[in-house]
Amino acid sequence: MLTILIIDEDIAMRELLEEWLVADGYRVIHPAGKFLRDVVVDLVIVDVPSLRTRGAGTVRKAQNANPLAQVIGISTQLSQSLGHYSPAAHSIGVRRLLAKPCGRDELL
DSSP states (O other): OOEEEEEOSOHHHHHHHHHHHHHTTOEEEOSTTOOGGGSOOSEEEEEGGGGGTTHHHHHHHHHHHOTTOEEEEEETTIIIIITTOOHHHHHTTEEEEEESSOOHHHHO
């Protein structure tokens, strides 16, 4: 079972992503209350605006503990100003950006 870390300050969006991922057989964790160096993380999904607050540090901790973990960024600004590239997201190894909200099929 793959473990996915979701970093998103929007509780409703985080819960929706978690619901979709758990239903498809993934284990989902959140940064609060977790010691990331003690948890194997295969994928990090991060809300790009969260990178300005705690997101970047949390992603880096997860990647340091799990160097092979992939990173997907999601953003409400994607279709407007970010396009498919964000310097902040790219600097922490974001491999793909998805528009927020995204559909279940697109996420999976």
